[in-house]
Amino acid sequence: xxxxxIVFLIIAAITLVSACLVVMTRKIMxxxxxxxxxxxxxxxxxxxxxxxxxxxxxxxxxxxxxSTLIIFAVMMTRNVMEDVGPQSNxxxxxxxxxxxxxxxxxxxxxxxxxKAQTVLQxxxxxxxxxxxxxxxxxxxxxxxxxxxxxxxxxxxAALVAAIFLTADIKRSRS
Amino acid sequence: xxxxxxxLIFSAALFCIGLYGVLSRKNSVAILMGVELMLNSCTINLLxxxxxxxxxxxxxxxxxxxxxAIIFAVAAAETAVGLALIISAYRKRxxxxxxxxxxxxG
Numbered sequence: 001x002x003x004x005x006i007v008f009l010i011i012a013a014i015t016l017v018s019a020c021l022v023v024m025t026r027k028i029m030x031x032x033x034x035x036x037x038x039x040x041x042x043x044x045x046x047x048x049x050x051x052x053x054x055x056x057x058x059x060x061x062x063x064x065x066x067s068t069l070i071i072f073a074v075m076m077t078r079n080v081m082e083d084v085g086p087q088s089n090x091x092x093x094x095x096x097x098x099x100x101x102x103x104x105x106x107x108x109x110x111x112x113x114x115k116a117q118t119v120l121q122x123x124x125x126x127x128x129x130x131x132x133x134x135x136x137x138x139x140x141x142x143x144x145x146x147x148x149x150x151x152x153x154x155x156x157a158a159l160v161a162a163i164f165l166t167a168d169i170k171r172s173r174s
Numbered sequence: 175x176x177x178x179x180x181x182l183i184f185s186a187a188l189f190c191i192g193l194y195g196v197l198s199r200k201n202s203v204a205i206l207m208g209v210e211l212m213l214n215s216c217t218i219n220l221l222x223x224x225x226x227x228x229x230x231x232x233x234x235x236x237x238x239x240x241x242x243a244i245i246f247a248v249a250a251a252e253t254a255v256g257l258a259l260i261i262s263a264y265r266k267r268x269x270x271x272x273x274x275x276x277x278x279x280g
Binding site: 002004005008012015016019020022023028031032035038039042045046048049050051054057058061062065066069070072073074076077086087088089091092094095096098099100102103106107110111113115116117118119120121122123126127128129130133134137138143144147148151152154155157158159161162163165166168 | 175176177178179180181182183184186187188189190191192193194195197198199200201203204206207208210211214217218221222224225226228229230232233234235236237239240242243244246247248249250251252253254255257258259260261262264265270273
């Protein structure tokens with residue numbers, strides 16, 4: 001066991017435990033805070049994959065923006081679900097069994113697939129995460145220009161839709 | 175160093191936890207949290223395979239990174255629209271329990 005493996009196992013344990021608490025804890029506000037810890041663990045997993053850029057993007061986008069939005073929504077809609085009483089619906093047993101079966105099947109396939117046993121070595125910086133090449137590939141018409149533009153149109157549409165849904169148009173007209 | 179299967183099994187576990195959250199929670203905001211966990215596990219998979227291909231082919235690989243960037247954009251859009259829908263439903267019905275929001279009429 002190398003040091004990196006031990007570090008990975010610790011990070012994975014923290015992430016999975018806090019993810020379990022996200023889906024099981026009673027108070028929705030606590031679930032949102034556990035979600036932040038879980039996303040932080042995922043950012044550290046990106047760092048162990050030598051993907052420092054995506055670790056930073058994860059912290060900025062997920063922890064900085066998305067979890068702030070979620071906590072905002074939790075605080076706005078707080079008085080609906082009182083923190084006592086059941087937080088899961090009647091079919092939770094079926095959901096638990098289904099998730100466990102999916103996990104067992106996926107792990108069984110992954111443990112028998114020999115390519116998945118490849119040990120990830122440290123890749124040299126030339127072949128690694130090259131931000132300049134990523135930026136050039138995103139604006140190259142032979143590369144990923146169209147997916148990039150589609151993603152920006154999607155973000156614009158989401159922006160317009162979010163404003164349209166939350167703004168109270170009828171009330172502001174009268 | 176770390177075998178590829180560790181990352182894949184870790185991301186499968188995260189995906190299944192998120193799936194359980196989506197299927198079992200009553201509160202719509204908690205369902206969105208489960209979706210976030212599932213999207214994160216997909217990005218872990220993509221970056222693990224990016225590392226694997228960059229190591230096997232001995233060349234820089236850009237496609238998995240672009241996929242990961244697009245997942246980030248989709249996740250941001252999905253959260254914004256989802257929370258806007260929840261807040262809009264909360265304004266009209268004072269209720270965000272997913273099983274109670276069963277009418278299409280506004």
